[in-house]
Amino acid sequence: MSAESREPAVAVDAVDKRFATGSGEVVALQGIELTIAAGEFVSLIGPSGCGKSTLLRVIADLEQPTTGAVRVFGKFARQARLDQDYGIAFQQAGLLPWRTVLANIELPLELHGVGKAARTARAKELLELVGLPDFAKHYPDQLSGGMQQRVAIARSLAERPKLLLMDEPYGALDEMTRERLQSELVRITKETEAAVVFVTHSIPEAAFLSDRVVVMSPRPGRIQEIVTMEFDGAARDEELRQSAPYFAMVTAVREALHAGAAH
Numbered sequence: 001m002s003a004e005s006r007e008p009a010v011a012v013d014a015v016d017k018r019f020a021t022g023s024g025e026v027v028a029l030q031g032i033e034l035t036i037a038a039g040e041f042v043s044l045i046g047p048s049g050c051g052k053s054t055l056l057r058v059i060a061d062l063e064q065p066t067t068g069a070v071r072v073f074g075k076f077a078r079q080a081r082l083d084q085d086y087g088i089a090f091q092q093a094g095l096l097p098w099r100t101v102l103a104n105i106e107l108p109l110e111l112h113g114v115g116k117a118a119r120t121a122r123a124k125e126l127l128e129l130v131g132l133p134d135f136a137k138h139y140p141d142q143l144s145g146g147m148q149q150r151v152a153i154a155r156s157l158a159e160r161p162k163l164l165l166m167d168e169p170y171g172a173l174d175e176m177t178r179e180r181l182q183s184e185l186v187r188i189t190k191e192t193e194a195a196v197v198f199v200t201h202s203i204p205e206a207a208f209l210s211d212r213v214v215v216m217s218p219r220p221g222r223i224q225e226i227v228t229m230e231f232d233g234a235a236r237d238e239e240l241r242q243s244a245p246y247f248a249m250v251t252a253v254r255e256a257l258h259a260g261a262a263h
């Protein structure tokens with residue numbers, strides 16, 4: 001095992017984030033401590049405005065913490081961003097409208113100097129993976145929102161990142177597609193051994209996907225509780241969704257959320 005793979009994927013150390021606004025200061029995050037192991041799947045859940053997106057953006061170095069520090073595989077977040085050590089998929093698919101689906105997926109590889117043949121081959125493989133092999137030559141506006149989201153996920157996986165940062169990537173999808181993409185994500189992250197930080201509003205989604213669910217509470221945004229998912233070793237498959245251990249975990253996350261809201 002290399003030194004790098006022994007480092008946690010993410011280490012958030014005493015992070016506060018305050019925003020100055022016209023009506024005063026907003027404390028979006030306070031005293032956040034969170035370590036995510038290599039290969040671990042962690043969801044962030046909590047009521048609207050509790051700071052989930054802000055925490056993800058701080059990890060991605062799209063926002064700077066007011067105090068504290070973030071490391072990604074041992075590097076400062078800024079260096080990890082410059083080195084493109086993680087893939088990002090947000091709810092807004094963020095595809096370039098003037099590029100075909102294939103060219104959108106190829107973009108990160110192109111920016112890293114991967115040759116044309118290799119990046120086209122990889123992009124086609126990813127289109128298969130997300131179930132859109134026939135849409136390579138389409139443009140984003142010719143696709144449904146859900147299909148665009150799958151393209152964005154394919155793009156985030158292009159460089160086989162060891163960390164994926166996902167902000168409600170499935171929020172706009174119908175339930176069937178959503179469950180299919182959840183299963184797909186489980187399979188993909190198992191294959192690639194990527195760690196994932198996943199923001200969601202869905203308790204069942206968080207329970208199905210995660211090793212640990214971080215429950216946040218608002219004003220100021222803090223970690224209320226971290227719930228470890230225990231499924232008695234069961235695989236994360238369709239059977240799990242119907243099982244007693246899964247329902248017990250859904251209940252545990254729900255109770256933690258309600259405890260946070262009561263404060």
Ligand SMILES: Nc1ncnc2c1ncn2[C@@H]1O[C@H](COP(=O)(O)OP(=O)(O)OP(=O)(O)O)[C@@H](O)[C@H]1O
Pocket residue numbers: 019020021026027028046047048049050051052053054055221
């Ligand atoms: N750029 C900004 N300027 C000022 N305030 C901000 C900014 N970004 C976020 N905030 C505030 O910080 C708090 C946390 O916002 P954030 O978007 O992280 O919450 P969230 O948990 O992701 O919410 P949601 O579930 O609704 O997406 C909110 O009160 C929000 O208004």
